[in-house]
Amino acid sequence: MAPVKKDPFMTVVELMKYANNNLGVNIKIRTTRNILLHAGLPGRKPAKKPWISKNNRSARLKFTKDHKDWTVEQWKRIFYSDETKNNLFGYDGIKYVRRPAHT
Secondary structure, three states, X not given: OHHHHHOOOOOHHHHHHHHHHHOOXXXXXXXXXXXXXXXXXXXXXXXXXXXXXXXXXXXXXXXXXXXXXXXXXXXXXXXXXXXXXXXXXXXXXXXXXXXXXXX
């Protein structure tokens, strides 16, 4: 499972194609998944860890200080858009990571 160790975000389909093309075998997706499970590499959702850069943190603090005395009327003039994300190309659904337990 060297490709998984190099890139723990590889999908089962990518691993299946790797095995079929480079290892001279012809396995299916379910077989690939079973091999990964047997090797102790189930697919899991990666932990979400918010990361705020120093620049972003400073900008947020500055914004807060600059607007702390605004009235309700001033805030009513602000337009808030929904933060809907649309993908033009591809799919960025749930990404799984394959690592041994507790790593």
